[in-house]
Amino acid sequence: MAFENLNSRELRVLQNLINHYIQTADPVGSRVIANKFRMGLSPATIRNTMQDLEELGLIRQPHTSAGRIPTDSGYRVFVDMLLKTEPLTEADKSKIRGMVNDGNKGLDAILSQTSRILGEITSQLGITISPKFDEGVLTRIDLIPVADGKLLVIVAVRSGLAKTILMEVESDIDIAELRQMESVLNERLAGLTLGHIRKTLNDRLANTSCSSRLIKLFLDSKSVIWEDQGDEKLHYTGADKLISQPEFADRNRITDFFKLLENQKSLIEFLESKSVGEGIVITIGSENEINEMRSCSLVISKYQTGNNFGVIGILGPTRMPYSKLVSIVDYTAKSLSDALIDL
Amino acid sequence: MAFENLNSRELRVLQNLINHYIQTADPVGSRVIANKFRMGLSPATIRNTMQDLEELGLIRQPHTSAGRIPTDSGYRVFVDMLLKTEPLTEADKSKIRGMVNDGNKGLDAILSQTSRILGEITSQLGITISPKFDEGVLTRIDLIPVADGKLLVIVAVRSGLAKTILMEVESDIDIAELRQMESVLNERLAGLTLGHIRKTLNDRLANTSCSSRLIKLFLDSKSVIWEDQGDEKLHYTGADKLISQPEFADRNRITDFFKLLENQKSLIEFLESKSVGEGIVITIGSENEINEMRSCSLVISKYQTGNNFGVIGILGPTRMPYSKLVSIVDYTAKSLSDALIDL
DNA sequence: GTTTGGCAATCCGCCATTTAGAGTGCTAAA
DNA sequence: TTTAGCACTCTAAATGGCGGATTGCCAAAC
Incomplete structure (x- = not known):
C-alpha cells in the first residue's frame, strides 16, 4: 500500500499517537499529542492531521468524542517505517x-x-x-528390542537431537535379522535428511536380503518414523x-x-x-x-x-x-x- | 466432624439444594426445594431446616434475601454421604x-x-x-554414541516405556570401553527399580574393570539419568x-x-x-x-x-x-x- | 410439638435519568 | 496555514426508584 508519501508531520503524529496508546490503552486525543509530545502545534492542527490519518485508514475513533486508536494498518506503518528498536538492558x-x-x-x-x-x-x-526434524540429517539409526514384541527405534540426527519411537512387532523377531536390518538402514539412509528419506524410502529399501517382514514394518510405519507428526x-x-x-x-x-x-x-x-x-x-x-x-x-x-x-x-x-x-x-x-x- | 447425626430431612434438603445449585449456579430458596422436589413440606418448614443447616456450617447465604448455597463442608457431606454415582451413557x-x-x-x-x-x-x-518412572523396573540400558562428544543413553523400563538422555562426553571414548560399560550396567542394574538404582548406584558400580572416566560420568549424572526430574x-x-x-x-x-x-x-x-x-x-x-x-x-x-x-x-x-x-x-x-x- | 400461612423487612439487580467530562468538527479570525 | 472558539456528541459514572425474591419470625392450625 502506498503509505510512503505520508508527510513527516503525519508520520510524527502517528508515531506519537501509537507510542502513547501502547502505554495507556486509552484512545488518544489531540490535546495529549500536542502537549505531551511538544510538537509545537496546537491541538486544532493536530486534529486536522488526525482527520487525514483517519481517512487513510491508519487510525480510527471508537466513537465520536473519543480520541483515536491505531488500526491494524496503522500499526503496520508504525512497524515498517517508524520502529526504533530499543536496546536491551x-x-x-x-x-x-x-x-x-x-x-x-x-x-x-x-x-x-x-x-x-x-x-x-x-x-x-x-x-x-x-x-x-524434517530438515535434519540422519546420522544413525538404532534398533533395540526392549521387551517382548516391542522395538525401540532411535533416530539420531546431526546436531545431537534424537527421536525415539516405540514400535510393536511380532514377538519372534530374530536378533540377527534385526542387526542386518539395522546395518542396511544405516548404509542406505545415513547422511540424508529425514524429509528426503520419507519420500524415497520405498526405492531405497528395494533389493535387500533383509527379512521381508521387517522391511514391511519399516515401510508401513514410514510416517511414524520419518514424519514430523506432532513432534x-x-x-x-x-x-x-x-x-x-x-x-x-x-x-x-x-x-x-x-x-x-x-x-x-x-x-x-x-x-x-x-x-x-x-x-x-x-x-x-x-x-x-x-x-x-x-x-x-x-x-x-x-x-x-x-x-x-x-x-x-x-x-x-x-x-x-x-x-x-x-x-x-x-x-x-x-x-x-x-x-x-x-x- | 460429627455430621453423622443429621436427620433424614436435613440430609434430603441438603441433597436437593446441592443438586439444584449444581445445575443453576443460583442461590436456592426454600420455595424451589419445596415445589420442585415435592418434599411434601411447605417452604416455611424447609426454611427452618435450612436455618439448622446454616448453623452447622453446611450452607450459607451470600446475602440476606438470597437463597442458600453450599459451603465446602456442605459439599463434603454431600460427597461422603449422599453421592449416587451416575452410570455412564x-x-x-x-x-x-x-x-x-x-x-x-x-x-x-x-x-x-x-x-x-x-x-x-x-x-x-x-x-x-x-x-x-521411579517405580519402574529397568529392563535394559543402551549406550549409543551419536556424534562427536555425544552419548545417547536409553533407559528402557518394563511395560515398554523408555527414556532417552543425551550426555556430553569427551570425544575420544573408546567403543570397546563403552560396550564394556554397557554390559556392566546391564548386569548389575537390570531388574531393579530406578528409584532403587539411584540410591545404591555408588555401591553397585564399585569394583569394575570399566574405564574410570566412564564410571565417573555415570556417577556424576546420577540425577539426570535415574531421577524423575520433571519427567x-x-x-x-x-x-x-x-x-x-x-x-x-x-x-x-x-x-x-x-x-x-x-x-x-x-x-x-x-x-x-x-x-x-x-x-x-x-x-x-x-x-x-x-x-x-x-x-x-x-x-x-x-x-x-x-x-x-x-x-x-x-x-x-x-x-x-x-x-x-x-x-x-x-x-x-x-x-x-x-x-x-x-x- | 410440629407445621404452616401471613407479613414486614431486607437486599439485589435492573432501568431510566442525570451529570460531568472529554474530544471532535467546523467556522471564522489571525 | 494555523489557531481559537464553540456547539455538538458520546461515554462513563453516579443517582434514585422500582420490582422481585427470599428470609425470619410470629401466631394460628394441625
Whole structure:
C-alpha cells in the first residue's frame, strides 16, 4: 500500500499517537499529542492531521468524542517505517543468557525455560516451538528390542537431537535379522535428511536380503518414523499476565484465546508458516489468518540447531510494545541458537 | 466432624439444594426445594431446616434475601454421604474406550487424547499426568554414541516405556570401553527399580574393570539419568469451557487459575500427593492447600502401567457435577490402565 | 410439638435519568 | 496555514426508584 508519501508531520503524529496508546490503552486525543509530545502545534492542527490519518485508514475513533486508536494498518506503518528498536538492558540480557545456557538441560527443558523468560520480561505470552526434524540429517539409526514384541527405534540426527519411537512387532523377531536390518538402514539412509528419506524410502529399501517382514514394518510405519507428526512441541508461558491486559476485559476474548492455545497443532503450523526467512517477523491483527488471533500480534523469529529450525516469539494484543519486543525476541533467538550449537 | 447425626430431612434438603445449585449456579430458596422436589413440606418448614443447616456450617447465604448455597463442608457431606454415582451413557463409554485405545500412539499422545476427552465430556478441565518412572523396573540400558562428544543413553523400563538422555562426553571414548560399560550396567542394574538404582548406584558400580572416566560420568549424572526430574508431564484440556462458568466471572479468578496451570511442577506434585490409595479421590475447595485452588474441586484417580502409576482427573469449580464425574474418571482410569497393559 | 400461612423487612439487580467530562468538527479570525 | 472558539456528541459514572425474591419470625392450625 502506498503509505510512503505520508508527510513527516503525519508520520510524527502517528508515531506519537501509537507510542502513547501502547502505554495507556486509552484512545488518544489531540490535546495529549500536542502537549505531551511538544510538537509545537496546537491541538486544532493536530486534529486536522488526525482527520487525514483517519481517512487513510491508519487510525480510527471508537466513537465520536473519543480520541483515536491505531488500526491494524496503522500499526503496520508504525512497524515498517517508524520502529526504533530499543536496546536491551544489561539485566535483561544476562537474564536471557543465563536461562538459555543453563547447564546440562535437555532441549525440551531449555525451550520451556525460554518461553518462561520471554513471558516474564515481556509480560506477554512467550512461545517456543521445538525444531522440525524434517530438515535434519540422519546420522544413525538404532534398533533395540526392549521387551517382548516391542522395538525401540532411535533416530539420531546431526546436531545431537534424537527421536525415539516405540514400535510393536511380532514377538519372534530374530536378533540377527534385526542387526542386518539395522546395518542396511544405516548404509542406505545415513547422511540424508529425514524429509528426503520419507519420500524415497520405498526405492531405497528395494533389493535387500533383509527379512521381508521387517522391511514391511519399516515401510508401513514410514510416517511414524520419518514424519514430523506432532513432534514439534509448543511451550508457552505468561497467559496469566496477558489476560489481565484491558483488551481481554471481555470474557469471550479469553475463551477465544484459550481455544487458540489448546489447538496446538494448528497454532504450530501457523507459526511455522509465518516464520519464513531470516530475522524477526511481525504479524499484526487481521494479518493473522486464524480467527481467534485477529486482535493479536506476533513477534517471532527462527532459531537454529544443526540444520533444523524452530520458532520462538511473543504473542500479545495488537497494542504491544513492538520496539522492546523486537530486541528481546531477536536477542533470545540468537542466544538460543548459540547455546544449541554448544549442546 | 460429627455430621453423622443429621436427620433424614436435613440430609434430603441438603441433597436437593446441592443438586439444584449444581445445575443453576443460583442461590436456592426454600420455595424451589419445596415445589420442585415435592418434599411434601411447605417452604416455611424447609426454611427452618435450612436455618439448622446454616448453623452447622453446611450452607450459607451470600446475602440476606438470597437463597442458600453450599459451603465446602456442605459439599463434603454431600460427597461422603449422599453421592449416587451416575452410570455412564454407552455413548460416553465408547467415546472413552475409542480414544484411549487409539492404535499405535505413544504414551504421550494417548495421555494428551485422554485429557482432551475428559475435558470434552465433562466441560471441565481434563488433566493427565504421565507415570512416575521411579517405580519402574529397568529392563535394559543402551549406550549409543551419536556424534562427536555425544552419548545417547536409553533407559528402557518394563511395560515398554523408555527414556532417552543425551550426555556430553569427551570425544575420544573408546567403543570397546563403552560396550564394556554397557554390559556392566546391564548386569548389575537390570531388574531393579530406578528409584532403587539411584540410591545404591555408588555401591553397585564399585569394583569394575570399566574405564574410570566412564564410571565417573555415570556417577556424576546420577540425577539426570535415574531421577524423575520433571519427567512427569502434565496435559490439560478444556480451559476455555471452564472459564466460561459463572464462578470465573471475576477476572482475578481466571488469572489465579492460569498461574496455577503454568506452575506445572507444583501442580503435578500436588496431584500426586493427593492421589494416594486406590480409586477415586475427591478434594473440595479449601481442602486443596494450594491457594489458587481454594475455590476449585478435584476428582482424580490413579492409573497404572507396569509398576508405574500416573494420575488423571478433573479440575473444576467446587460447584461441579460430582456424581457424573466420579463415574467418568473411574471408567477412564480403568480403560487407560487396560489400554496400557496392551501397549 | 410440629407445621404452616401471613407479613414486614431486607437486599439485589435492573432501568431510566442525570451529570460531568472529554474530544471532535467546523467556522471564522489571525 | 494555523489557531481559537464553540456547539455538538458520546461515554462513563453516579443517582434514585422500582420490582422481585427470599428470609425470619410470629401466631394460628394441625
